[in-house]
Amino acid sequence: MSRSGPEARRGALTLRDVSEASGVSEMTVSRVLRNRGDVSEATREKVLEAARHLGYVPNKIAGALASQRVNLVGVIIPSLSNLVFPEVMSGISEELEDTGLQPVVGVTNYSPEREEAVLYEMLSWRPSGVIIAGLEHTPAAAAMLENAGVPVVEIMDVDGPCVDSCVGISHKRAGLEMARAIVRAGYRRIGFLGTKMPEDHRARKRMEGFEAGLAEAGLELEDREFYSGGSALKKGREMTETMLTRSPKLDFLYYSNDMIGAGGLLWCLENGIDVPGRMGLAGFNGVDLLEGLPRRLATMDSCRREIGRRAAAIVAGRSPTGLVGGERVELTPTLEPGDTIRAV
Amino acid sequence: MSRSGPEARRGALTLRDVSEASGVSEMTVSRVLRNRGDVSEATREKVLEAARHLGYVPNKIAGALASQRVNLVGVIIPSLSNLVFPEVMSGISEELEDTGLQPVVGVTNYSPEREEAVLYEMLSWRPSGVIIAGLEHTPAAAAMLENAGVPVVEIMDVDGPCVDSCVGISHKRAGLEMARAIVRAGYRRIGFLGTKMPEDHRARKRMEGFEAGLAEAGLELEDREFYSGGSALKKGREMTETMLTRSPKLDFLYYSNDMIGAGGLLWCLENGIDVPGRMGLAGFNGVDLLEGLPRRLATMDSCRREIGRRAAAIVAGRSPTGLVGGERVELTPTLEPGDTIRAV
DNA sequence: CTGAAAGCGCTAACAA
DNA sequence: TTGTTAGCGCTTTCAG
DSSP states (O other): OOOOGGGOSSSOOOHHHHHHHHTSOHHHHHHHHHTOSOOOHHHHHHHHHHHHHHTOOOOHHHHHHHHTOOOEEEEEESOSTTSHHHHHHHHHHHHHGGGTOEEEEEEOTTOHHHHHHHHHHHHTTOOSEEEEEOSOOOHHHHHHHHTOOSOEEEEEEOSSOOSSEEEEEOHHHHHHHHHHHHHHTTOOSEEEEEEOOTTOHHHHHHHHHHHHHHHHTTOOEEEEEEEOSSOHHHHHHHHHHHHHHHOTTOOEEEESSHHHHHHHHHHHHHTTOOTTTTOEEEOSBOOGGGGGSSSOOBEEBOOHHHHHHHHHHHHTTOOTTOOOSOOEEEOOOOEEOTTTSOOO | OOOOGGGOSSSOOOHHHHHHHHTSOHHHHHHHHHTOSOOOHHHHHHHHHHHHHHTOOOOHHHHHHHHTOOOEEEEEESOSTTSHHHHHHHHHHHHHGGGTOEEEEEEOTTOHHHHHHHHHHHHTTOOSEEEEEOSOOOHHHHHHHHTOSSOEEEEEEOSSOOSSEEEEEOHHHHHHHHHHHHHHTTOOSEEEEEEOOTTOHHHHHHHHHHHHHHHHTTOOEEEEEEEOSSOHHHHHHHHHHHHHHHOTTOOEEEESSHHHHHHHHHHHHHTTOOTTTTOEEEOSBOOGGGGGSSSOOBEEBOOHHHHHHHHHHHHTTOOTTOOOSOOEEEOOOOEEOTTTSOOO
């Protein structure tokens, strides 16, 4: 409340204030504050002292306008409550740490229209790069990405064309591999449980890949169940009960994410179902929550942190490949069979 | 890659480009694009058409510098993986939705130094307001907040003095109430399990309040255990086992968050411990994951979404109180006894 | 309803 | 090593 001290004035402090207080020209003050160019130690001290004393905070808006450089990287993701995306963010932050770049997050709630709006808003701040989840965008959003004039990295998914660079895994392949492992383990009557969201393209691709994998063995999904909203763990239970009531002969349940898979696992154990003997289970993502469950749910690691790191490296111009854009990085998720798939 | 179309040029499009393309002055183009001032329908159409055609994205940096207004609200939180903070973010986003303001997140990883740095960075973009978790800051950070010249809302906690406004719950009180409920239910030999982080002031305050509540009944904590890092669910299990091995006579375990509490619950159930008869359990936060567990863990709702909403309302100048800063909003968490505290 | 001029606070480029 | 001069792209203000 106080607004006291030397800063009690309309508007924030400017370089000029520091310049006057230190008796050094604005330009030199600017240099000191940016550690640019040669400045004598004496002057440097004077300036720093004055700036500190006044409590000067540089105006990056003006700086950015003048220098045409913005140390921001826009990161556009569907959700923060998904658990997966905060991990991607960690990877990005880690990699950006000592580059001087700062991530700025925008959340779309899996809505293409929100994505378009968020992207527009971000680009209007002229960031140094954009990292955006997914390969599917509205035409307008795609056009913006196309014309952004800065590195654009589409992450999470590599099943499709990308605007500039992409880093992710093939969700089709992930589904396919899981299906093969399941078939190999001898399961034959398989159900799928997932999200209802039509905009969750990656979950959709996993299911498609999964079905393709089953098809190789002449199998088809025997049942499906979808949910939206609410506690995923609870939904996992409920869906599992629903499905097994409807299709009691199933011997495997493939969940589109670990959280509902965990719910299903708990339900099966409580109901005395022999897992993985009578019933096999698998999820997707490799979240660390699984480590605390009574049994380790089979899953497939989605390489989230690594995806974040690699994407950030590209934006920061530090990609190990040395390329400057137009990169396509496909990471390989590892199957973690856990305790819920029979050993072959 | 392509950089094709009318935008294939160095640097991004400017108002001038739209002006030239539409034959309307820059000033009027600006008015159209901001819906400001009266513009004839004909002119408006021409401008919009040209802007759309070119793919013009306004430069907010220049706009902000000229207008001295930035539609950004800085939000500074300790972590994104904590589950709690994404929910606060949702509350903030919801409330800001139709205000024209946009939240920008900064993450501190519970480090005061990081907080200071993140705050500095944010303020250098001259946001319209700041929402920051916690009441404890470095002196420099406190000074920056003090002199920010915009609304500052400290959230999550109200146990202490705040710079401008604050919205949260009393964690001391939360701990106190929980202790009373536990004592009332007849438990007497109580252990505490929590995070090791010395910078988690709210967890610390809950523990202090909890001990004060026990003291009212002439009780003391009989044992404590702390963790850091790793899967919280798993840590909850491990700590529970450790503690019950060390102090087998305990009859209640109070966890500093729901996730480790859930781990503890699972461990107890698997080990045939009668919950809540032989052993009572409680966590904190009221996360919806609890709904999917075999038994409902006792917890206390931390009002996260509401905290986000109220804080955002203050920043947006929409607070129901009509005050302009200097507000102190204490929310009241509700105790949810679940199935892990004996009925009285 | 539309336009011209001035300048937001800073930095690039050049001069001293 | 330091200072001066021009803007960055937009909006404010004021004049038509």
